[in-house]
Amino acid sequence: MAENQVSLEMHGISKSFPGVQALKEVDLILHRGEILGLVGENGAGKSTLMNILTGILHSDTGIITLKGKPVNIENPRQAQIMGISIIHQELSVLPNLTVGQNVFLGREPRLPIHFLVDWKNLYYLAKEHFKKLNLDIDPHILLSELSVAQRQMVEVARALSFKADIVVMDEPTSTLTEMEVKNLFSLIHTLKEQGISIVFISHRLEEIFRIVDRVIVLRDGVLVGSAPISQVDPKQLVMMMVGRELKEMFPKESLPQKEKVLSVKNLKRGKDLKGVSFDLHRGEILGLAGLVGSGRTFVARAIFGADPLEEGEIWIEGKKVQIRSPQEAISYGISFLPEDRKAQGLFLKLPLSSNIAITDMKELSFLGIIIFKKLQELASSFVNKLKIRTPSIFQIVRNLSGGTQQKVVLAKWLALKPKVLILDEPTVGIDVATKAEIHALMNGLAKEGVAILMISSELPEVLGVSDRILVMHEGLISGEFLRQDATQDKIMLCATGGANNG
Known part of the structure; x- marks a missing residue:
């Protein structure tokens, strides 16, 4: 069978940095048409291993073979020529260029006269690539006009335009909605049927169990396990990743007090916020759910003074306040952890x-x-x-x-030492053990009386951590639930505009 053909073998790969042994004699085998899950805690060595495969880094020791032949991958360009492409967690596409220009950036087809770009052929070839992937994207439009999910698909088309046999996907779903994840997984299965091999890196274990054929686990730079996904369960996988049993993913002990710390009334800002009102109590973890673009982040930024409001009131501990900048928000005891930690x-x-x-x-x-x-x-x-x-x-x-x-x-x-802590996607792109630590920290802060507003796209997290849950849809609060009454189905119904309350 084609799936039994070995596309890639990495043997004895080691890499050290000053003071850190990032990888120690790691082996990896990838078969043709296989979806291989690569998991491990942050710092386990996953990115280092893939950076060596794609020529970004060079290993200290070890051998890489492609289709049975030893190769020396000096740089990313050479890796692409050999049929290896990577889609990074932080997209590398350029929004000010067209979709077609992004697909063939640096490799534009040329006319024989004066080496001018053959634009007609460029857009034709881009369209053909999208057809093969069953994608309906116009290559002539600016990339900035596409959604994040569509940009992700352009990254895939760009990777495959190198005639890639192996595609590495590093946290490809971190900014996607559930429907967009389903579309991406459908695309991955299409690639699999075409004989393309996928290395799928994700901290979302439910996705690992949904999409991969086999999983390998790194811990502290060492390969600690490899098995068909059908032969392991989530608990075993976590044990391999962290080296111990995680007793509670969502610890919940504290009960919120009745005292209101933060109240917002009728917040309005264009189409983003159409009249948002809610209260946040001392020691409460208030979950804010909704689809990407529903207005969740705009609520957080408005409270923190990062975006100006057209209308609305903000009250801190019973006093109406004017917050026109992050500095003023901080002076009132508000802290804000943004979604994009690096930027x-x-x-x-x-x-x-x-x-x-x-x-x-x-x-x-x-x-x-x-x-x-x-x-x-x-x-x-x-x-x-x-x-x-x-x-x-x-x-x-x-x-x-x-x-x-x-x-x-x-x-x-x-x-x-904030009174109000706003967390926007606090565990995105984070391994399961660190997630559990952050959840425990949130619970501990709530016990100390900190009022927490948590925005999250992961419904298990929202359900597991929150005392109360608000759901947003198109700039409005479309539902509110107590912890004991909330379910994923109820939240999704509100998030898609199908209901108005719990």
Whole structure:
């Protein structure tokens, strides 16, 4: 059978960085037409292994063979020529160019005269690629006009335009709705039928069990397990990933108090917010659910003063306040962890210690001069409290794993001891063990009286963590549920405009 043909073999792959052994003698086999799940905690070595495969990094030791022949992959361009493409979690497409230009960027077909771009042929070829993938996308329109899910499909078409036999997908569903995930999975099955091999990296274990044929697990740079997905269950997979049993994914102990900490009334901003009102109580975790584009993030940004309101009121502890900037929001005890931690939550070129201390510089300085001992003590305390995995508090943040970066953003805001903590997709792109730690941290903060507004696209998370759940649809609150009354079906009905309340 075709599936038994070995497309790729990586044997004895090791890679070290200063102070870190990222990979240690890792083996990977990928068959033709196979969907292989690659899982592990943040920092387990998944990205390093795939970066070696795609020529971004070079291994210290090990051998790579393609279709039985040893190869030396010097750079990403060479990997593409060999039929290996990668779709990164952070899309690399360019929104100011057309769809067709993105598919053939840097490889545009040329006319024989003066080496001009053959635009007619470029758009024809792009359309043909979309036909093969059963995608109805006009290659002439600007990429900026497409949804995130459609841009993801353009990335797939671009990867396959290199005549790829092997496609690596790194967290491809992190920004997609459930329907968009179904469409992507349908596309992946189409690729599988065409004999293309897929390496599928995801922290969403339910997706691993839905889509992959076989799974391999990395932990601390070492291969700890490999099996057909039919032969493992979620509990076993988590045990392999973290090396221990996770007792509770969604710990829930605290009960919210009756005292209102935050009230918003009739928030309006164009089509994004059409009159949003709700209360948030001390010690409460209020889940905010809804489809992408429903207005959830606009609520958070409006409360935090990042986007101006056309109309509406914000009340803190019974007092009406004017919040026209994030600085004013912070002065009222509001902290906001944004969805895009790299673009909006971190200074990637600065060390961990500076990132944690950045919001609290007044307390850490005297006459405008930073007291480094205080800064180091603050950073060290949060490294211990949040179990942040780092060689040093002086480690540059961009060199940390995604889950560790998220903890750094959390530490930055917790340093302010907020009354209200807004979390927008707090566990996106994070491994299962770190998710459990963040959920436990949220529960602990609620017990201390912090009022938490959590936005999440993962319904199990919303149901498992929240005391109360609001659902948004097209800029309005379309449903409200107590924890004990909420179900995924009820939430999805409200999120799609099919109901108005619980």
